[in-house]
Amino acid sequence: MNNISYKRAESVENAIEQIGSEKESSRFIGGGTNLLDLMKYRVENPEHLIDINHLDLSKIENSDSGGLILGATKTNADTAYHEKVEKRYPLLSEAMLSAASAQLRNMATNGGNLLQRTRCFYFYDTSTPCNKREPGSGCSALEGFNRLHAILGESEHCIATHPSDMAVALAALDATVHVSGSEGDRTIAVTDFHKLPGDTPHIETNLEPGEVITGIELPEKGFEKNYHYLKVRDRPSYAFALVSVAAAIELENTTIKDVRVALGGVAHKPWRKPSVEKEFFGKGANTENFEQLANKLTEGAKGYGDNDFKIPLVRKSIVRALTEAMNK
Amino acid sequence: MKISAWTTLVDALREHLQLTGTKKGCDHGQCGACTVLIDGKHINSCLTLAAMQTGKEIVTVEGLGSGDELHPVQEAFIKHDAFQCGYCTPGQICSTIGLLNMNKGSDPAELRDLMSGNICRCGAYANIYKVVEELKDRNTEALSKNSN
Numbered sequence: 001m002n003n004i005s006y007k008r009a010e011s012v013e014n015a016i017e018q019i020g021s022e023k024e025s026s027r028f029i030g031g032g033t034n035l036l037d038l039m040k041y042r043v044e045n046p047e048h049l050i051d052i053n054h055l056d057l058s059k060i061e062n063s064d065s066g067g068l069i070l071g072a073t074k075t076n077a078d079t080a081y082h083e084k085v086e087k088r089y090p091l092l093s094e095a096m097l098s099a100a101s102a103q104l105r106n107m108a109t110n111g112g113n114l115l116q117r118t119r120c121f122y123f124y125d126t127s128t129p130c131n132k133r134e135p136g137s138g139c140s141a142l143e144g145f146n147r148l149h150a151i152l153g154e155s156e157h158c159i160a161t162h163p164s165d166m167a168v169a170l171a172a173l174d175a176t177v178h179v180s181g182s183e184g185d186r187t188i189a190v191t192d193f194h195k196l197p198g199d200t201p202h203i204e205t206n207l208e209p210g211e212v213i214t215g216i217e218l219p220e221k222g223f224e225k226n227y228h229y230l231k232v233r234d235r236p237s238y239a240f241a242l243v244s245v246a247a248a249i250e251l252e253n254t255t256i257k258d259v260r261v262a263l264g265g266v267a268h269k270p271w272r273k274p275s276v277e278k279e280f281f282g283k284g285a286n287t288e289n290f291e292q293l294a295n296k297l298t299e300g301a302k303g304y305g306d307n308d309f310k311i312p313l314v315r316k317s318i319v320r321a322l323t324e325a326m327n328k
Numbered sequence: 329m330k331i332s333a334w335t336t337l338v339d340a341l342r343e344h345l346q347l348t349g350t351k352k353g354c355d356h357g358q359c360g361a362c363t364v365l366i367d368g369k370h371i372n373s374c375l376t377l378a379a380m381q382t383g384k385e386i387v388t389v390e391g392l393g394s395g396d397e398l399h400p401v402q403e404a405f406i407k408h409d410a411f412q413c414g415y416c417t418p419g420q421i422c423s424t425i426g427l428l429n430m431n432k433g434s435d436p437a438e439l440r441d442l443m444s445g446n447i448c449r450c451g452a453y454a455n456i457y458k459v460v461e462e463l464k465d466r467n468t469e470a471l472s473k474n475s476n
Contacts (some may be wrong), residue, residue, distance in 0.1 A: 101445025237444040281338035
C-alpha cells in the first residue's frame with residue numbers, strides 16, 4: 001500500500017469540500033473492504049483517503065414517498081437484518097445476505113457496495129494488461145480464463161462483470177441513488193448508475209468525480225410476497241455469483257400483474273430490461289412464459305469460451321427464480 | 329498510540345501493541361484469521377485502517393476470559409477438539425462470539441454460512457460446527473460477553 005494521508009469528514013458539505021481539487025488522487029472511504037484490498041494489490045493508488053463514516057448517513061428512514069432510505073454508511077449486515085428491510089424488501093435482504101462473509105458484511109457499507117469494483121482476475125493482476133486498470137493496455141480476459149466473465153453488454157475492450165448482489169436486487173426494485181456534489185444534490189436510478197464498458201471500461205458509474213453517495217431510496221412497492229434471489233456459484237457460501245437472478249412478481253390469481261427480473265454475474269452492470277418485462281404483464285405465470293421472458297432478456301448473449309455455459313445457465317436460472325418466486 | 333495513516337488494524341494490533349493472538353493470514357479479507365470484535369461485531373482487521381477505529385471497543389482473543397479462566401467459547405473449542413494447528417482459532421472464536429451476539433444461525437445452513445468467512449486449513453470444520461451449534465442453544469447472554 002502507498003503512503004497516504006487520512007482525514008475524517010464531519011458532514012456531507014465537509015466531505016465534498018475536502019475532496020475539492022484533489023478528486024483524482026483522493027477516495028472517500030466507507031467500510032473500505034474493497035478499497036483497501038485494491039490498495040494492497042496496488043490497483044487503486046490514492047494519495048488521500050477521506051473517511052465518510054461520520055456524516056450521519058447510517059440510518060434507515062421512511063421516505064416521503066412511502067418507501068425507505070438506506071443510509072450510505074449503514075453496513076450491509078445492519079441493512080439486511082433491519083426489521084423494515086426484512087419485512088418490506090425481503091428480496092434485497094436475501095440478496096445482501098448471500099454476499100461476502102459475515103465479517104465483510106459487518107463492515108461493508110451500502111454506498112460502497114455499489115462502488116465495489118470487478119473481481120476480474122486480470123484487473124487485480126497488475127502484471128497483465130487491463131483496459132479498466134490501465135486504459136488502452138488491452139483486455140487479457142477476452143482470450144484468457146474467462147469463466148466468470150460477461151455474456152451481455154460487454155465490449156471488445158472489457159468483459160468484466162459487476163460483482164454486487166445488492167445492486168442486482170436494487171435494480172429489480174427500481175431503487176434510486178441519492179448523491180451530493182459541489183453542484184448540489186441529485187438522484188440516479190440504480191439501473192442507470194452503472195455503465196456498460198464501451199470503450200471506457202475504467203469509467204464505471206455515472207457518478208461525477210467528487211460526488212458522494214448519501215443514500216439509496218427504495219420505492220414503496222417491495223414485492224414482499226412473491227420474490228426470490230437465486231445465486232448460482234461454485235460453493236454454497238462466500239463466493240461471487242456465476243449468475244444470479246433477482247426475481248419479483250405481483251400475481252393476480254395465476255396472471256402476471258407485474259414482473260421484475262434483474263441479472264447479476266452476466267454484465268458490467270445489473271442486467272434488466274423493463275420493456276421485456278412489460279410484454280408479460282397480463283400473461284399467465286407459467287414455465288412457458290418464463291422461458292420466453294428468459295430468452296428475450298438474454299437475447300444477443302455471447303460467450304468467450306470458458307463462460308459459454310453461462311448462456312443456458314442464466315436462462316434456466318431465470319425460469320427457476322421466477323418459479324420459486326411464484327410458489328413462495 | 330501514534331501510527332501512520334496506512335496502518336491496518338491487524339498490523340497495529342500485532343506490530344504496535346504486540347497482541348499477536350490475532351493472526352495475519354491472507355491479508356485480503358478472505359481467510360478470517362484476523363477476525364476481531366469491534367463494538368461486539370466481528371470484522372476482518374486486515375481490511376480496515378487502525379485510524380478509522382478511534383473511539384471503538386476492540387476486543388481480540390487476548391481480551392476474552394480472565395486470568396487463567398477461559399471464555400466459555402474457548403472452553404467449548406477445547407471440549408470439542410475444534411482446532412488442530414490453532415492458527416485460525418482466534419478468528420474462529422471471535423466469529424463465534426460475533427455470531428452469538430447477532431443471535432443468528434437458527435438453522436444448520438445459516439449457521440454454516442455465517443461461519444464461512446473463517447477458513448481452517450486443517451479442516452476442523454465439523455468440530456467447530458459442534459461448538460457453535462452447542463453454544464447457540466445455551467442461554468447466550470453470558471457467552472456473548474466480549475470480555476470479563
